[in-house]
Amino acid sequence: MQENTNVIMKGKNIIITGTSRGIGFELVHILASKGHNVLALSRNEQPVSNLNFDNIFSFPFDLSNEEDYNKVERFIKKEWKHVDILINNAGTLLNKPFAETSMTDFEKVYKTNVFGVAEMTRTVLPFIKKDGHVVTISSMGGVQGSVKFSGLSAYSSSKGAVITLTELLAEEYKDIGPSFNVLALGAVQTEMLEEAFPGYKASVSAIEMAQYISEFSINGNKYFNGKLIQVSNTTP
Numbered sequence: 001m002q003e004n005t006n007v008i009m010k011g012k013n014i015i016i017t018g019t020s021r022g023i024g025f026e027l028v029h030i031l032a033s034k035g036h037n038v039l040a041l042s043r044n045e046q047p048v049s050n051l052n053f054d055n056i057f058s059f060p061f062d063l064s065n066e067e068d069y070n071k072v073e074r075f076i077k078k079e080w081k082h083v084d085i086l087i088n089n090a091g092t093l094l095n096k097p098f099a100e101t102s103m104t105d106f107e108k109v110y111k112t113n114v115f116g117v118a119e120m121t122r123t124v125l126p127f128i129k130k131d132g133h134v135v136t137i138s139s140m141g142g143v144q145g146s147v148k149f150s151g152l153s154a155y156s157s158s159k160g161a162v163i164t165l166t167e168l169l170a171e172e173y174k175d176i177g178p179s180f181n182v183l184a185l186g187a188v189q190t191e192m193l194e195e196a197f198p199g200y201k202a203s204v205s206a207i208e209m210a211q212y213i214s215e216f217s218i219n220g221n222k223y224f225n226g227k228l229i230q231v232s233n234t235t236p
Contacts, residue, residue: 011036011055012218013080015072015124017063017116018090020044022190023137026210027087032056034214039075042090063090063116069123076127083127085217088117088136088162098153106154113158118165130177133221134169135213136162138184140232159184163228170226179221185209186232204233 014031018024019040025047028040032053040048041061048058057079061068076083092112094105117136128134141152142159166182173180190206212231220229 012084013037013039013082014085014087014217015039015041015083015120016087016089017041017061017120019058020047022206023210023213024089026207027089027214028056030207030210030214031217037080039072039080041072063120064111069119072120072123076124081127082129083124084129084132086121086124086128086132086134087213087217088120088134089213090116091137091159093152093155095149095151096154097151101154109154110158110161113155114161114165117162121169125173125178128178131221132178133217134166134178134180135217135220136166136180136182137213138163138166138182138228140184140186140230143184143228143230166228167226174225179225181216181220181224181227181229183213183216184228184230184232186230 011031011034014036016024016027016031016038019028020042024040024042028038028048029051032038032051032055035055037055038053038057040056040058042048042058043060043062045058045060048056057075059071059075061071090112092109094101094109096105121134124134139156139159141149141156142161142163163182163184166180170180186204187200209231216229
């Protein structure tokens, strides 16, 4: 685990999941560059470790491994004491016709995209201040169904589930905080998109979307709670 307990930053303590590539990786770089402390969680920690920031902390993390959540809790207690922002960014995308999609396929997608979001949030909540912010990354497919892409029954329905989860948590914690918001992203040019839809070119890059998400995570809770924000430059 990369750590430096002698460095005291004035920025916020931010946890981000799914940080080995794409939007998550760019988020880590952007927020650390602004002086925030970032715990970057991914099964592969090497990419963020290579950034060589004293305020980036990382260790291998699997959303489906119960023990890994205990590692997160121990880290917070030892290093930070509190968390300001949680960004539930990790996700998995399956492109397969519904008739060919098995129960195991659905379980795999939901374990990361829904159960992982719920468990990470539950783990971190005791350490988040009243003015903290939990941001979950969803998809326009979870709002409108997959208007442009067929074969995303498991993925898009899981992204719809975390939208509802966010709304429910915002209501449940409205008197004691933190704030909960969810961003439904349109297509972003990431490795995950390329793997699922080879040759498709999105109009928004991973770093462009990460810049938006970074700003929203810092300031969005001043204006929103329990809200779904559609982040897409196309309709639908």
